[in-house]
Amino acid sequence: MTISAEPHIRSGQWEDSLNFVALNADKAAYAELFNYFAPRLKAFGMKMFGNEQQALEMVQDTMLNVWKKARLFDASRGCASTWIFTIARNVRFDMLRKKQSRKDDISADDLWADGDYPELEESSSDQWETMLLSEKLAPYFDALPIAQRLVMQKVYLEEKSHQEVAEELDIPLGTVKSRIRLALDRLREALDDTRS
Amino acid sequence: MTHAVKYHPGMMLMEQYVEGTLAPDVALAVATHIDLCPHCQRLCQDIHNDQASSLAADDAPVMADDFAALFSAITAEPQLEKPRKTQQRDAVTVNINGREFRVPRALSRLANQHGKWLQLGGVATAKLPAGDKMHVSLLYIDKGTEIPNHTHLGLEMTLVLSGTICDENGEYGAGDLLINTPADTHTPHTRADEDCLCLSVLSAPLKFNKGLTRLLNPLQQFFY
Ligand SMILES: [Zn+2]
Ligand SMILES: [Zn+2]
Known part of the structure; x- marks a missing residue:
């Protein structure tokens, strides 16, 4: 802390x-x-x-x-x-x-549009949660920006809820969700690069 | 929207775009892509939240300053009224070859001020008053038209606004962003039954590879 x-x-x-x-x-x-x-x-x-x-x-x-x-x-x-x-x-x-x-x-x-885009519904990241457990992603995990890695670690390794992580890190709940999605996007990009 | 956007700017460009450190002409292509791409709209929001949290963090670096005078000056100012209704910008259209195209929000102000259309065969371009380092223009390609095989002397960003472009690497529909560098050579063309409007951002002229170079020289100047 x-x-x-x-x-x-x-x-x-x-x-x-x-x-x-x-x-x-x-x-x-x-x-x-x-x-x-x-x-x-x-x-x-x-x-x-x-x-x-x-x-x-x-x-x-x-x-x-x-x-x-x-x-x-x-x-x-x-x-x-x-x-x-x-x-x-x-x-x-x-x-x-x-x-x-x-x-x-x-x-x-x-x-910059100043937020006048329509809201999107949450898409499920289930498939990614299982991918995260596989060792294939481990090397890329360390390359995540530290703020994103910290959130990922607390959610996926320490199994804390998004709300708990927000309180612990003193950041808005929306930012916790944003950082998870950003980290998943980065991991996906890293994985795509190794495929092509 | 029936077409799902397939070609996105990538995380690094998106982060620099949100931060405001991307070159303005490149940022314009990214902004226009975002207008057309729900996936990147959310990604953009996520990056905003992430970067803003770093600014607002408890342990952010803090400078000791005496801001008392500034505080008084600001709070003496009148506040703005909340607008009754958020004003929508009027839809902006561009007309070329007897067709009318609606342009996305990011381009609406600039597209209203486009230069005159220069036409050569099935291809037409109109400059936008945007570039300082790059050449920013609207690019119209009639149906069944091919742009001769070329290499790029710099960065070429092409954002499809309407219709489809095909080249050796794939097919690109509305919202798709093609990025070509000096390592890339291609021969873009439209479909036989569909014309195409794009935003084009070029950092250097194209270099045409085949045919009679002397005849293609004017073409090179036409694109740049
Ligand atoms: Zn996108
Ligand atoms: Zn090209």
Whole structure:
């Protein structure tokens, strides 16, 4: 477990905060979001841009959008952190494009649909669960990104429920399901490559 | 949709697309594929969740800064109203050879601004105002038409928007993404009874292999 100086994050906390911001322009709720995400966005910006000025510009535009667009957030489409991440990604993309100042050029709005695709029903991954037990996949398992490997290990080796894993790792339930599907897709790709 | 998409961008392209680090013209082909491919729509959502969780993780790197001034400036701003209804973009169509094609969401704004159609035999192209490094265009191929055998001097991404393209390696229907590199040579053609519209993203001209090179030279410029 990681030791954190910050108070424990309750699941659903950021979604609630966003709703308060949306309903009442609640500054206290916004402060919670701001204090948690602004420093993280700055670190993310430093990694992507490699300089402080642009990183700060990204934090500023992203957090401004979180405040202004809070009423557009729809929790049924995904969790708050995903929403904030996509805002930051789009801000960063358009910042890089603006430098080249071509107004007809590809924009973030063209590239990312903002979640207006219809929901798909869960497809069964049963056949993969049996495949996972076979030794054929073992070498590829180690090549999975660590976050995905951790989830897979807890679900398939320690036989924990998705909910238990979400609580243990402090991540949204949707992310647990996403990481399992991503890991399965990667394993499938690795296996297909060895076949062809 | 009756046709199931068979050729997908692959995990690495999808991850860079979600991260926003893919070259914009390549990302445009990936985005258009996703519009047409339910499998990749979900994959895309999964990658979003995964990457966002890393950003929001408890142990994410944190920078100590004094953001008090920024906080006050932001909370002094008015908030946006929730739109009554999410506005759907109007369906955008392109017309060529007496046919009308509807283009996917990702292309709708750019397709409205396409350049004029240049036609040569059964093939027509119209540039999109998108590329900086790559050459991005709509490519129309009439029924029963062959594009001469060629090698690629760079990356060629072809996304089928309507109809079918066949080449030595297989058949590609709406939503399928063909990626060819300098290692690939092929002779794409349409079926006898069906024309085809594609999005084409090229990083370098094509190199035609057979026939009278002098006659094919203008053809090379036509595609690029
Ligand atoms: Zn796909
Ligand atoms: Zn080709």
